[in-house]
Amino acid sequence: LYDDDGVVVLASDAMRRAWVTGIGCVTPIGTGVEAFTESLRKGRPGIGPLTLIDPRPYACRVAAEVRDFVPEDHMPLREARSSPRVVQFAVAAARMARQHAGISRWRDPSRVAILLGSSIGSLTYSGAQLAIFLERGIRKVHPSFPAFGHSGVIASECAIQLGIRGQVLTISSACTSSADAIGWGRDLIAGGIADVVLCGGAEAPLSPIVFASFDRLGMMPSSFNDSPEAACRPFAADREGMVMGEGAAVLILESDDHVRERGGRPLAEVAGHGATCDADSHFTQKQDGEDAMLAIRLALERAGVAAEQIDYVNAHGTATPQNDPFETRVLRAVLGPAHRPFVSSTKSMVGHLLGACSAIEAAATVVAIQGAFVPPTLNLHHPDPECDLDYVPNEARSHSVEVALSTSFGFGSRNAALVLRRGDDGR
Amino acid sequence: MVGSDDLRRFLVRLIAIELAIAEEKVLAARSLREDLGMDSIHAANILFALEDELGIEFLEIPRVDTLAGIESAIREWAATRST
Numbered sequence: 409l410y411d412d413d414g415v416v417v418l419a420s421d422a423m424r425r426a427w428v429t430g431i432g433c434v435t436p437i438g439t440g441v442e443a444f445t446e447s448l449r450k451g452r453p454g455i456g457p458l459t460l461i462d463p464r465p466y467a468c469r470v471a472a473e474v475r476d477f478v479p480e481d482h483m484p485l486r487e488a489r490s491s492p493r494v495v496q497f498a499v500a501a502a503r504m505a506r507q508h509a510g511i512s513r514w515r516d517p518s519r520v521a522i523l524l525g526s527s528i529g530s531l532t533y534s535g536a537q538l539a540i541f542l543e544r545g546i547r548k549v550h551p552s553f554p555a556f557g558h559s560g561v562i563a564s565e566c567a568i569q570l571g572i573r574g575q576v577l578t579i580s581s582a583c584t585s586s587a588d589a590i591g592w593g594r595d596l597i598a599g600g601i602a603d604v605v606l607c608g609g610a611e612a613p614l615s616p617i618v619f620a621s622f623d624r625l626g627m628m629p630s631s632f633n634d635s636p637e638a639a640c641r642p643f644a645a646d647r648e649g650m651v652m653g654e655g656a657a658v659l660i661l662e663s664d665d666h667v668r669e670r671g672g673r674p675l676a677e678v679a680g681h682g683a684t685c686d687a688d689s690h691f692t693q694k695q696d697g698e699d700a701m702l703a704i705r706l707a708l709e710r711a712g713v714a715a716e717q718i719d720y721v722n723a724h725g726t727a728t729p730q731n732d733p734f735e736t737r738v739l740r741a742v743l744g745p746a747h748r749p750f751v752s753s754t755k756s757m758v759g760h761l762l763g764a765c766s767a768i769e770a771a772a773t774v775v776a777i778q779g780a781f782v783p784p785t786l787n788l789h790h791p792d793p794e795c796d797l798d799y800v801p802n803e804a805r806s807h808s809v810e811v812a813l814s815t816s817f818g819f820g821s822r823n824a825a826l827v828l829r830r831g832d833d834g835r
Numbered sequence: 836m837v838g839s840d841d842l843r844r845f846l847v848r849l850i851a852i853e854l855a856i857a858e859e860k861v862l863a864a865r866s867l868r869e870d871l872g873m874d875s876i877h878a879a880n881i882l883f884a885l886e887d888e889l890g891i892e893f894l895e896i897p898r899v900d901t902l903a904g905i906e907s908a909i910r911e912w913a914a915t916r917s918t
Contacts, residue, residue, distance in 0.1 A: 485852045490880070547886065551879035 426597035426605070427667050427674035427831060430509025430660035431771050432501040436472035436653050436758050439500070441508055443476075445775045448783040449804050453637045453757045455651050460614040468628035470636035471614055472653030472759025483569060492533035492556050495565045497656035498524055498610035502566040505606060505658040509672060514571060514604065521575040521602040522563050523593050524658070525585025525609035527763030527818070529559025529578065532615035562610055566658075574602050580763065582818030583724075584683065585609055586657075587766035587826050591681025593661050603666040608767035610656035622652060625691075627728055640760075641787040642725035642753035643732045643795040650726040653759025657767035659774070674831030676774045679811075680711030686821035692730050693817050697738040700823040704742045704815065707825035713811055715743045718827075720782055720812040722769045723799075725753025726760055733794035735815065740797070750807065752800040756786035766816040766824065773812045773828050780808045839906070846905055849884055853877050861902065868900050885909070 433440065436454025437447035447454070455472045463469035474497070479488035482500035491499075502522065514520045534557045540548050555561060559578045567576040575596065579589045586609025593607030613619075622628055629648035632639035641647040659678075667674055682703040686694040693700055708715060721743075724735055739751060754772045761768055772783055781804050788801035809830070816824045851858045854871050864870040867878075878899045885891050889909070897908040 484855050486855055489852070547892065551876065551883050555876075 423598040424600060424663045426594040426661045426663070426678045428659050428676045428678060428774050428828070429662050429667055429672045429674055430505040430507070430511070431657065431675070431774060432504030432506070432508060433655065433657040433768065433771050434474055434477055434497045434500050435655040435657070435768055436474055439474070439476055440504055441771070441775065444771070445779060447757065448754065448772055448775060449779065449781055451757065451784045451786055451802065451804055453786055454653070455639055455759055456636045458614070461616050461619060466619060466623045467630040468623050469633040470629070470639045470651055472651055473614065474655050487565070487569070490550070490552055490556070491565060492530055492561070492612065493654070494526060494528075494530065494532065494610050494612035495556065495562055497612060497654070498562045498658070499566050499569050501608065501610065501656040501658040502570055502606050505660045506570065509660040511660070511670070511672075515666070515670070516603065517571050517573040519574055519603040520572045520606070521593070521596055521604070522566050522572050522606040523575070523577045523579055523589040523596075524563045524566070524607065525579045525581070525587070525589040525763045525767060526559055526562050526611055527580060527582050527585050528611055528613040528618055529580060529763070530557055530561060531618065532612050533557060535615050535617045566606065572606065581822055582820050583762055583765055584816045584818040584822045584824035585763035585766070587681070587770070587814065587816040587824035588683055590659060590678060590767065590770055590826055591683060591824065594678040594681055597661055597663050603663050605661040606658050607661060608656065608658035608770070609761070609764035611761045611764035612654045613652055613762055614654055619652065628652065638787050640727050640756045642723070642727040642756050642785050643736070643791055643799045644727070644788050645790045645792045647727040647729065647732065647792070649728050650755070650760040653761045655758070655761055655768060656764055657771040659767070659770060676777045676831055677829045678826060679713065679829040680707040680709070680827035681825070682706030682710065683822070683824045685823070688821045691819055693734060693821055693823065695734065697734060697741065699821070700738045700817060701742050703823035704738070704813065704825040707813070707827045711827035711829065713827055713829070716747050717811045718743060718747070718749045718813050719807070720773070720776060720809045721749055721751040722773045722812065722814040723751050723753050724815045724817050725755055725785065727753070727755065731817065733792060735817070736795045736797055739815075748798055750782040750800050750805065751797045752783055752785045754783050757783070766814060766826070769814050769816070770826055770828065773814050777809045777812060777828065777830050781806050782809065842906060842909065843902070846902060849881060850902070853880050866900055867902075
Protein backbone atom coordinates (compact mmCIF):
# COMPACT_ATOMS: atom_id res chain seq x y z
CA LEU A 409 0.00 0.00 0.00
CA TYR A 410 1.20 3.51 -0.80
CA ASP A 411 0.65 7.00 0.52
CA ASP A 412 -0.14 10.03 -1.68
CA ASP A 413 3.48 10.35 -2.76
CA GLY A 414 3.67 6.74 -3.82
CA VAL A 415 5.83 5.78 -0.86
CA VAL A 416 5.30 2.34 0.62
CA VAL A 417 3.50 2.65 3.93
CA LEU A 418 2.85 -1.07 4.37
CA ALA A 419 5.98 -3.17 4.15
CA SER A 420 6.12 -5.21 0.97
CA ASP A 421 6.56 -8.45 2.90
CA ALA A 422 3.09 -7.93 4.36
CA MET A 423 1.67 -8.04 0.84
CA ARG A 424 1.31 -11.10 -1.32
CA ARG A 425 3.88 -11.45 -4.09
CA ALA A 426 2.90 -12.01 -7.72
CA TRP A 427 4.73 -14.84 -9.46
CA VAL A 428 4.88 -15.36 -13.18
CA THR A 429 4.29 -19.07 -13.71
CA GLY A 430 3.33 -19.28 -17.38
CA ILE A 431 3.85 -17.46 -20.66
CA GLY A 432 1.76 -17.68 -23.83
CA CYS A 433 2.61 -15.71 -26.91
CA VAL A 434 1.71 -15.22 -30.56
CA THR A 435 4.44 -13.07 -32.07
CA PRO A 436 6.11 -12.18 -35.36
CA ILE A 437 9.10 -14.27 -34.21
CA GLY A 438 7.13 -17.34 -33.24
CA THR A 439 4.03 -18.72 -31.61
CA GLY A 440 4.57 -20.35 -28.23
CA VAL A 441 7.27 -19.63 -25.69
CA GLU A 442 9.80 -22.09 -27.13
CA ALA A 443 9.82 -20.60 -30.62
CA PHE A 444 9.81 -17.09 -29.14
CA THR A 445 12.79 -17.88 -26.89
CA GLU A 446 14.75 -19.43 -29.72
CA SER A 447 14.27 -16.37 -31.93
CA LEU A 448 15.24 -13.96 -29.13
CA ARG A 449 18.38 -15.97 -28.44
CA LYS A 450 19.38 -16.16 -32.08
CA GLY A 451 18.44 -12.56 -32.85
CA ARG A 452 16.04 -13.64 -35.57
CA PRO A 453 13.91 -10.74 -36.84
CA GLY A 454 10.20 -11.11 -37.57
CA ILE A 455 9.97 -8.06 -39.79
CA GLY A 456 9.09 -8.54 -43.46
CA PRO A 457 7.09 -7.06 -46.31
CA LEU A 458 3.64 -5.69 -45.47
CA THR A 459 1.20 -8.28 -46.84
CA LEU A 460 -1.96 -8.13 -44.69
CA ILE A 461 -3.08 -4.94 -46.45
CA ASP A 462 -2.30 -3.48 -49.86
CA PRO A 463 1.09 -1.82 -49.26
CA ARG A 464 1.08 0.40 -52.34
CA PRO A 465 -0.43 3.58 -50.84
CA TYR A 466 2.17 3.85 -48.10
CA ALA A 467 5.72 5.17 -47.89
CA CYS A 468 6.51 2.40 -45.39
CA ARG A 469 5.83 -1.09 -46.76
CA VAL A 470 7.23 -3.26 -43.98
CA ALA A 471 5.60 -4.77 -40.91
CA ALA A 472 6.09 -7.38 -38.22
CA GLU A 473 3.28 -9.75 -39.14
CA VAL A 474 2.38 -13.00 -37.41
CA ARG A 475 2.89 -15.58 -40.14
CA ASP A 476 2.51 -18.99 -38.51
CA PHE A 477 -0.82 -18.58 -36.73
CA VAL A 478 -3.73 -20.96 -37.36
CA PRO A 479 -6.77 -19.79 -35.35
CA GLU A 480 -8.48 -23.22 -35.56
CA ASP A 481 -5.61 -24.70 -33.54
CA HIS A 482 -6.59 -22.57 -30.55
CA MET A 483 -10.39 -22.15 -30.54
CA PRO A 484 -13.67 -23.58 -31.85
CA LEU A 485 -14.23 -23.20 -35.59
CA ARG A 486 -17.03 -20.69 -35.11
CA GLU A 487 -14.79 -18.26 -33.19
CA ALA A 488 -11.90 -18.96 -35.53
CA ARG A 489 -14.06 -17.88 -38.45
CA SER A 490 -15.93 -14.95 -36.98
CA SER A 491 -13.93 -13.29 -34.20
CA PRO A 492 -11.50 -10.41 -34.82
CA ARG A 493 -7.82 -11.25 -35.31
CA VAL A 494 -6.89 -9.40 -32.11
CA VAL A 495 -9.28 -11.60 -30.12
CA GLN A 496 -7.87 -14.73 -31.72
CA PHE A 497 -4.34 -13.72 -30.74
CA ALA A 498 -5.48 -13.05 -27.16
CA VAL A 499 -7.36 -16.33 -26.77
CA ALA A 500 -4.46 -18.32 -28.19
CA ALA A 501 -1.92 -16.60 -25.93
CA ALA A 502 -4.12 -17.05 -22.85
CA ARG A 503 -4.61 -20.77 -23.56
CA MET A 504 -0.90 -21.30 -24.14
CA ALA A 505 -0.04 -19.40 -20.95
CA ARG A 506 -2.32 -21.61 -18.89
CA GLN A 507 -0.86 -24.71 -20.49
CA HIS A 508 2.70 -23.44 -19.92
CA ALA A 509 1.88 -22.91 -16.24
CA GLY A 510 0.60 -26.49 -16.03
CA ILE A 511 -2.90 -25.47 -14.88
CA SER A 512 -5.58 -27.77 -16.28
CA ARG A 513 -8.52 -26.34 -14.31
CA TRP A 514 -9.07 -23.36 -12.03
CA ARG A 515 -9.39 -24.19 -8.34
CA ASP A 516 -11.83 -21.30 -7.88
CA PRO A 517 -12.74 -19.56 -11.16
CA SER A 518 -14.17 -16.56 -9.28
CA ARG A 519 -10.66 -15.90 -7.89
CA VAL A 520 -9.18 -15.81 -11.39
CA ALA A 521 -9.01 -12.48 -13.25
CA ILE A 522 -7.88 -11.40 -16.71
CA LEU A 523 -6.50 -7.96 -17.60
CA LEU A 524 -5.37 -7.43 -21.17
CA GLY A 525 -3.99 -4.27 -22.72
CA SER A 526 -4.78 -3.11 -26.24
CA SER A 527 -4.49 0.30 -27.81
CA ILE A 528 -6.09 -0.18 -31.23
CA GLY A 529 -8.36 -2.88 -29.84
CA SER A 530 -11.25 -3.78 -32.13
CA LEU A 531 -10.70 -0.82 -34.45
CA THR A 532 -9.27 -3.03 -37.21
CA TYR A 533 -12.42 -5.18 -37.12
CA SER A 534 -14.75 -2.19 -36.75
CA GLY A 535 -13.06 -0.38 -39.62
CA ALA A 536 -13.54 -3.40 -41.87
CA GLN A 537 -17.22 -3.61 -40.90
CA LEU A 538 -17.64 0.10 -41.58
CA ALA A 539 -16.11 -0.35 -45.03
CA ILE A 540 -18.55 -3.23 -45.72
CA PHE A 541 -21.46 -1.08 -44.55
CA LEU A 542 -20.44 1.82 -46.80
CA GLU A 543 -19.72 -0.32 -49.84
CA ARG A 544 -22.40 -3.00 -49.62
CA GLY A 545 -25.13 -1.66 -47.37
CA ILE A 546 -26.82 -2.45 -44.11
CA ARG A 547 -27.64 -6.10 -44.92
CA LYS A 548 -23.97 -6.99 -45.02
CA VAL A 549 -23.12 -5.73 -41.55
CA HIS A 550 -22.35 -8.84 -39.51
CA PRO A 551 -24.84 -9.58 -36.72
CA SER A 552 -21.91 -10.27 -34.37
CA PHE A 553 -20.64 -6.70 -34.77
CA PRO A 554 -22.10 -5.51 -31.42
CA ALA A 555 -20.31 -8.36 -29.66
CA PHE A 556 -16.95 -8.00 -31.42
CA GLY A 557 -16.82 -4.30 -32.29
CA HIS A 558 -15.70 -3.10 -28.85
CA SER A 559 -12.31 -3.60 -27.26
CA GLY A 560 -13.74 -5.16 -24.10
CA VAL A 561 -14.26 -8.36 -26.09
CA ILE A 562 -10.50 -9.05 -26.05
CA ALA A 563 -10.60 -9.96 -22.38
CA SER A 564 -14.17 -11.26 -22.25
CA GLU A 565 -13.71 -13.75 -25.09
CA CYS A 566 -10.71 -15.19 -23.21
CA ALA A 567 -12.86 -15.38 -20.08
CA ILE A 568 -15.62 -17.19 -21.96
CA GLN A 569 -13.28 -19.68 -23.56
CA LEU A 570 -11.15 -20.33 -20.46
CA GLY A 571 -13.90 -20.16 -17.81
CA ILE A 572 -12.50 -17.12 -15.96
CA ARG A 573 -15.12 -15.69 -13.63
CA GLY A 574 -13.41 -12.91 -11.66
CA GLN A 575 -12.49 -9.42 -12.88
CA VAL A 576 -12.38 -9.27 -16.70
CA LEU A 577 -10.93 -6.06 -18.17
CA THR A 578 -9.42 -4.72 -21.37
CA ILE A 579 -7.17 -1.79 -20.50
CA SER A 580 -6.48 0.81 -23.16
CA SER A 581 -3.70 3.26 -22.35
CA ALA A 582 -1.87 3.48 -25.69
CA CYS A 583 1.59 1.88 -25.72
CA THR A 584 1.63 1.47 -21.95
CA SER A 585 -1.61 -0.59 -22.00
CA SER A 586 -0.12 -3.96 -21.24
CA ALA A 587 2.47 -2.69 -18.74
CA ASP A 588 -0.50 -1.21 -16.92
CA ALA A 589 -2.43 -4.48 -17.24
CA ILE A 590 0.49 -6.44 -15.78
CA GLY A 591 0.99 -3.84 -13.05
CA TRP A 592 -2.66 -3.95 -12.08
CA GLY A 593 -2.53 -7.73 -12.25
CA ARG A 594 0.27 -7.64 -9.70
CA ASP A 595 -1.82 -5.34 -7.52
CA LEU A 596 -4.87 -7.66 -7.67
CA ILE A 597 -2.65 -10.46 -6.37
CA ALA A 598 -0.88 -8.27 -3.81
CA GLY A 599 -4.15 -6.89 -2.49
CA GLY A 600 -5.72 -10.33 -2.12
CA ILE A 601 -8.40 -9.62 -4.71
CA ALA A 602 -7.41 -12.53 -6.96
CA ASP A 603 -5.29 -15.67 -6.64
CA VAL A 604 -4.53 -15.98 -10.36
CA VAL A 605 -4.40 -13.20 -12.93
CA LEU A 606 -3.88 -13.65 -16.64
CA CYS A 607 -2.38 -10.39 -17.82
CA GLY A 608 -0.69 -9.05 -20.91
CA GLY A 609 -1.96 -7.64 -24.13
CA ALA A 610 -3.02 -8.19 -27.73
CA GLU A 611 -2.93 -6.05 -30.83
CA ALA A 612 -3.81 -6.50 -34.50
CA PRO A 613 -3.35 -2.98 -35.88
CA LEU A 614 -2.45 -3.77 -39.49
CA SER A 615 -5.45 -2.12 -41.11
CA PRO A 616 -5.49 0.64 -43.71
CA ILE A 617 -6.76 3.35 -41.37
CA VAL A 618 -4.24 2.67 -38.59
CA PHE A 619 -1.29 2.10 -40.93
CA ALA A 620 -2.14 5.25 -42.90
CA SER A 621 -2.19 7.39 -39.78
CA PHE A 622 1.25 6.27 -38.57
CA ASP A 623 2.59 6.51 -42.11
CA ARG A 624 1.35 10.08 -42.44
CA LEU A 625 2.85 10.96 -39.08
CA GLY A 626 6.21 9.92 -40.55
CA MET A 627 6.77 7.53 -37.64
CA MET A 628 7.71 4.52 -39.78
CA PRO A 629 10.79 3.88 -41.96
CA SER A 630 10.57 4.29 -45.72
CA SER A 631 14.14 3.48 -46.86
CA PHE A 632 14.04 -0.24 -46.10
CA ASN A 633 11.13 -1.51 -48.18
CA ASP A 634 13.53 -3.78 -50.05
CA SER A 635 15.35 -4.93 -46.91
CA PRO A 636 12.61 -5.22 -44.25
CA GLU A 637 14.78 -7.05 -41.70
CA ALA A 638 16.97 -3.94 -41.47
CA ALA A 639 14.03 -1.55 -41.07
CA CYS A 640 13.89 -1.31 -37.29
CA ARG A 641 17.14 0.25 -35.98
CA PRO A 642 16.77 1.27 -32.32
CA PHE A 643 19.45 3.62 -30.96
CA ALA A 644 21.24 3.73 -34.34
CA ALA A 645 22.24 7.01 -35.95
CA ASP A 646 20.46 5.98 -39.16
CA ARG A 647 17.17 4.90 -37.56
CA GLU A 648 13.98 6.06 -39.24
CA GLY A 649 11.18 4.96 -36.97
CA MET A 650 9.06 2.16 -35.59
CA VAL A 651 7.88 -0.91 -37.48
CA MET A 652 4.27 -1.77 -36.72
CA GLY A 653 3.74 -5.27 -35.40
CA GLU A 654 0.94 -7.56 -34.25
CA GLY A 655 0.46 -10.38 -31.79
CA ALA A 656 -0.23 -11.07 -28.14
CA ALA A 657 1.45 -12.19 -24.95
CA VAL A 658 -0.18 -13.33 -21.73
CA LEU A 659 1.51 -14.02 -18.41
CA ILE A 660 -0.04 -16.13 -15.66
CA LEU A 661 0.46 -14.44 -12.29
CA GLU A 662 -0.18 -16.39 -9.11
CA SER A 663 -0.09 -15.61 -5.41
CA ASP A 664 2.45 -17.37 -3.15
CA ASP A 665 -0.16 -19.67 -1.66
CA HIS A 666 -1.70 -20.61 -4.97
CA VAL A 667 1.56 -21.48 -6.67
CA ARG A 668 2.87 -23.35 -3.62
CA GLU A 669 -0.27 -25.37 -2.98
CA ARG A 670 -0.59 -26.57 -6.56
CA GLY A 671 3.15 -27.20 -6.89
CA GLY A 672 3.66 -24.68 -9.67
CA ARG A 673 7.01 -23.29 -10.73
CA PRO A 674 7.72 -19.55 -10.40
CA LEU A 675 9.61 -18.20 -13.40
CA ALA A 676 9.96 -14.64 -12.12
CA GLU A 677 8.24 -12.12 -9.89
CA VAL A 678 6.41 -9.01 -11.07
CA ALA A 679 7.96 -7.03 -8.25
CA GLY A 680 6.97 -3.45 -9.07
CA HIS A 681 4.98 -1.24 -11.38
CA GLY A 682 5.04 2.51 -11.79
CA ALA A 683 2.83 4.62 -14.03
CA THR A 684 2.69 8.37 -14.56
CA CYS A 685 1.49 10.85 -17.16
CA ASP A 686 3.17 14.06 -18.29
CA ALA A 687 -0.34 15.48 -18.89
CA ASP A 688 1.17 17.39 -21.75
CA SER A 689 1.28 16.18 -25.38
CA HIS A 690 -1.09 13.96 -27.37
CA PHE A 691 1.96 12.24 -28.77
CA THR A 692 5.38 12.54 -27.15
CA GLN A 693 6.91 12.73 -23.71
CA LYS A 694 8.07 16.01 -22.18
CA GLN A 695 11.77 16.34 -22.89
CA ASP A 696 12.70 16.97 -19.25
CA GLY A 697 11.69 13.34 -18.62
CA GLU A 698 10.64 14.05 -15.03
CA ASP A 699 7.44 12.03 -15.16
CA ALA A 700 9.09 9.19 -17.06
CA MET A 701 11.80 9.03 -14.40
CA LEU A 702 9.17 9.06 -11.66
CA ALA A 703 7.40 6.04 -13.22
CA ILE A 704 10.66 4.08 -13.13
CA ARG A 705 11.51 5.22 -9.61
CA LEU A 706 8.05 4.21 -8.37
CA ALA A 707 8.43 0.76 -9.90
CA LEU A 708 11.85 0.34 -8.23
CA GLU A 709 10.57 1.61 -4.90
CA ARG A 710 7.52 -0.65 -4.93
CA ALA A 711 9.77 -3.59 -5.77
CA GLY A 712 12.17 -2.66 -2.98
CA VAL A 713 14.98 -2.63 -5.53
CA ALA A 714 17.85 -0.15 -5.84
CA ALA A 715 18.72 1.19 -9.30
CA GLU A 716 22.18 -0.41 -9.05
CA GLN A 717 20.58 -3.87 -8.81
CA ILE A 718 19.12 -3.67 -12.32
CA ASP A 719 21.03 -6.08 -14.60
CA TYR A 720 18.94 -5.62 -17.71
CA VAL A 721 16.58 -3.04 -19.16
CA ASN A 722 14.18 -4.11 -21.87
CA ALA A 723 13.80 -0.64 -23.30
CA HIS A 724 10.82 0.89 -25.08
CA GLY A 725 13.38 1.52 -27.87
CA THR A 726 10.95 2.29 -30.68
CA ALA A 727 13.67 3.51 -33.09
CA THR A 728 11.86 6.79 -33.63
CA PRO A 729 14.15 9.84 -33.71
CA GLN A 730 12.40 11.19 -30.60
CA ASN A 731 12.25 8.16 -28.31
CA ASP A 732 15.73 6.72 -28.25
CA PRO A 733 17.84 9.69 -27.05
CA PHE A 734 15.03 10.67 -24.68
CA GLU A 735 14.91 7.20 -23.17
CA THR A 736 18.69 7.05 -22.94
CA ARG A 737 18.73 10.29 -20.93
CA VAL A 738 15.95 9.03 -18.65
CA LEU A 739 17.70 5.72 -17.99
CA ARG A 740 21.04 7.38 -17.37
CA ALA A 741 19.44 9.78 -14.87
CA VAL A 742 17.59 7.04 -12.97
CA LEU A 743 20.25 4.34 -13.04
CA GLY A 744 23.16 6.69 -12.31
CA PRO A 745 26.25 7.51 -14.37
CA ALA A 746 28.37 4.67 -12.99
CA HIS A 747 25.90 1.81 -13.38
CA ARG A 748 25.79 0.33 -16.89
CA PRO A 749 23.28 -2.51 -17.17
CA PHE A 750 22.48 -4.18 -20.47
CA VAL A 751 19.80 -2.27 -22.37
CA SER A 752 18.15 -3.74 -25.44
CA SER A 753 15.20 -3.15 -27.70
CA THR A 754 13.48 -6.37 -28.70
CA LYS A 755 11.32 -4.24 -31.01
CA SER A 756 14.18 -4.63 -33.48
CA MET A 757 12.94 -8.24 -33.79
CA VAL A 758 9.21 -8.20 -32.99
CA GLY A 759 8.34 -4.68 -34.14
CA HIS A 760 6.14 -2.31 -32.18
CA LEU A 761 2.97 -4.02 -31.02
CA LEU A 762 1.51 -0.74 -29.68
CA GLY A 763 -0.77 -1.67 -26.76
CA ALA A 764 0.68 -5.19 -26.59
CA CYS A 765 4.33 -4.15 -26.74
CA SER A 766 4.91 -4.21 -22.99
CA ALA A 767 3.37 -7.67 -22.73
CA ILE A 768 5.71 -9.10 -25.37
CA GLU A 769 8.60 -7.28 -23.72
CA ALA A 770 7.70 -8.50 -20.23
CA ALA A 771 7.55 -12.02 -21.69
CA ALA A 772 10.96 -11.50 -23.32
CA THR A 773 12.32 -10.28 -19.99
CA VAL A 774 11.06 -13.35 -18.13
CA VAL A 775 12.58 -15.50 -20.86
CA ALA A 776 15.89 -13.64 -20.40
CA ILE A 777 15.78 -14.21 -16.63
CA GLN A 778 14.99 -17.88 -17.11
CA GLY A 779 17.47 -18.49 -19.89
CA ALA A 780 20.33 -16.39 -18.48
CA PHE A 781 20.80 -14.42 -21.67
CA VAL A 782 20.22 -10.88 -22.84
CA PRO A 783 18.34 -10.48 -26.14
CA PRO A 784 20.06 -8.21 -28.63
CA THR A 785 19.23 -4.93 -30.34
CA LEU A 786 19.44 -5.72 -34.05
CA ASN A 787 20.68 -3.41 -36.81
CA LEU A 788 22.86 -1.42 -34.44
CA HIS A 789 26.18 -0.76 -36.19
CA HIS A 790 26.53 3.01 -35.78
CA PRO A 791 24.93 4.24 -32.55
CA ASP A 792 23.47 7.72 -32.33
CA PRO A 793 26.08 9.78 -30.39
CA GLU A 794 23.30 10.72 -27.98
CA CYS A 795 22.68 7.01 -27.29
CA ASP A 796 25.64 5.82 -25.26
CA LEU A 797 24.50 2.85 -23.19
CA ASP A 798 25.34 -0.83 -23.74
CA TYR A 799 22.53 -1.79 -26.11
CA VAL A 800 23.73 -5.37 -26.69
CA PRO A 801 24.15 -4.79 -30.42
CA ASN A 802 23.23 -7.49 -32.93
CA GLU A 803 23.95 -10.63 -30.87
CA ALA A 804 22.45 -11.99 -27.66
CA ARG A 805 24.79 -12.29 -24.70
CA SER A 806 24.94 -15.09 -22.17
CA HIS A 807 24.64 -13.49 -18.77
CA SER A 808 22.52 -14.09 -15.70
CA VAL A 809 19.69 -11.64 -15.16
CA GLU A 810 18.48 -11.30 -11.57
CA VAL A 811 16.56 -8.03 -11.66
CA ALA A 812 15.21 -6.39 -14.81
CA LEU A 813 13.34 -3.28 -15.76
CA SER A 814 10.93 -2.90 -18.68
CA THR A 815 10.01 0.59 -19.81
CA SER A 816 7.08 1.80 -21.92
CA PHE A 817 6.03 5.21 -23.15
CA GLY A 818 2.79 5.99 -24.94
CA PHE A 819 0.64 8.53 -26.74
CA GLY A 820 -1.04 10.88 -24.32
CA SER A 821 2.41 11.31 -22.71
CA ARG A 822 2.01 8.19 -20.60
CA ASN A 823 4.94 6.46 -18.88
CA ALA A 824 5.08 2.99 -17.34
CA ALA A 825 7.73 0.72 -15.86
CA LEU A 826 7.77 -2.84 -14.59
CA VAL A 827 10.40 -4.45 -12.39
CA LEU A 828 10.76 -8.19 -12.85
CA ARG A 829 12.92 -10.31 -10.58
CA ARG A 830 14.14 -13.88 -10.63
CA GLY A 831 12.06 -16.21 -8.44
CA ASP A 832 14.14 -17.58 -5.58
CA ASP A 833 13.09 -21.12 -6.32
CA GLY A 834 9.53 -20.74 -5.21
CA ARG A 835 10.27 -17.93 -2.73
CA MET B 836 -28.56 -22.96 -57.19
CA VAL B 837 -26.84 -25.88 -55.52
CA GLY B 838 -28.47 -29.32 -55.59
CA SER B 839 -30.66 -30.27 -52.63
CA ASP B 840 -28.15 -32.79 -51.22
CA ASP B 841 -25.35 -30.27 -51.50
CA LEU B 842 -27.54 -27.63 -49.89
CA ARG B 843 -28.39 -29.93 -46.99
CA ARG B 844 -24.73 -30.79 -46.41
CA PHE B 845 -23.85 -27.10 -46.51
CA LEU B 846 -26.62 -26.22 -44.03
CA VAL B 847 -25.80 -29.02 -41.64
CA ARG B 848 -22.15 -28.01 -41.53
CA LEU B 849 -23.02 -24.33 -41.11
CA ILE B 850 -25.39 -25.01 -38.20
CA ALA B 851 -22.96 -27.47 -36.56
CA ILE B 852 -20.18 -24.88 -36.61
CA GLU B 853 -22.44 -22.12 -35.31
CA LEU B 854 -23.77 -24.26 -32.46
CA ALA B 855 -20.40 -25.98 -31.87
CA ILE B 856 -21.94 -29.46 -32.04
CA ALA B 857 -21.55 -32.61 -34.16
CA GLU B 858 -23.27 -32.69 -37.55
CA GLU B 859 -25.22 -35.86 -36.58
CA LYS B 860 -26.99 -33.89 -33.86
CA VAL B 861 -28.16 -31.33 -36.39
CA LEU B 862 -29.59 -34.08 -38.58
CA ALA B 863 -31.34 -35.75 -35.65
CA ALA B 864 -32.86 -32.59 -34.15
CA ARG B 865 -36.56 -31.86 -34.55
CA SER B 866 -36.23 -28.32 -33.20
CA LEU B 867 -32.97 -26.42 -33.49
CA ARG B 868 -34.08 -24.15 -30.66
CA GLU B 869 -35.45 -26.72 -28.23
CA ASP B 870 -33.20 -29.67 -28.98
CA LEU B 871 -29.92 -27.85 -29.72
CA GLY B 872 -30.27 -24.62 -27.74
CA MET B 873 -30.10 -22.33 -30.74
CA ASP B 874 -30.82 -18.71 -29.73
CA SER B 875 -31.69 -15.61 -31.74
CA ILE B 876 -28.01 -14.64 -32.19
CA HIS B 877 -27.15 -18.10 -33.52
CA ALA B 878 -30.12 -17.78 -35.91
CA ALA B 879 -28.99 -14.33 -37.07
CA ASN B 880 -25.48 -15.63 -37.71
CA ILE B 881 -26.83 -18.60 -39.70
CA LEU B 882 -29.05 -16.36 -41.84
CA PHE B 883 -26.18 -13.93 -42.37
CA ALA B 884 -23.89 -16.73 -43.52
CA LEU B 885 -26.61 -17.95 -45.94
CA GLU B 886 -27.02 -14.45 -47.35
CA ASP B 887 -23.30 -13.93 -47.58
CA GLU B 888 -22.20 -17.28 -48.97
CA LEU B 889 -25.18 -18.20 -51.20
CA GLY B 890 -26.06 -14.66 -52.28
CA ILE B 891 -29.58 -15.00 -50.88
CA GLU B 892 -31.55 -11.95 -49.86
CA PHE B 893 -34.51 -12.85 -47.69
CA LEU B 894 -37.31 -10.31 -47.96
CA GLU B 895 -38.58 -11.27 -44.54
CA ILE B 896 -36.42 -12.77 -41.86
CA PRO B 897 -37.57 -16.41 -41.71
CA ARG B 898 -38.20 -18.07 -38.39
CA VAL B 899 -35.40 -20.58 -38.29
CA ASP B 900 -36.12 -23.66 -36.23
CA THR B 901 -35.73 -26.71 -38.45
CA LEU B 902 -33.45 -27.76 -41.24
CA ALA B 903 -36.47 -28.32 -43.48
CA GLY B 904 -37.75 -24.83 -42.65
CA ILE B 905 -34.51 -23.21 -43.76
CA GLU B 906 -34.47 -25.29 -46.93
CA SER B 907 -38.02 -24.26 -47.78
CA ALA B 908 -37.20 -20.56 -47.14
CA ILE B 909 -34.30 -20.89 -49.58
CA ARG B 910 -36.55 -22.63 -52.14
CA GLU B 911 -39.14 -19.86 -51.79
CA TRP B 912 -36.44 -17.27 -52.39
CA ALA B 913 -35.23 -19.22 -55.47
CA ALA B 914 -38.80 -19.41 -56.80
CA THR B 915 -39.28 -15.62 -56.54
CA ARG B 916 -36.00 -15.17 -58.39
CA SER B 917 -37.03 -17.47 -61.26
CA THR B 918 -40.45 -15.90 -61.87
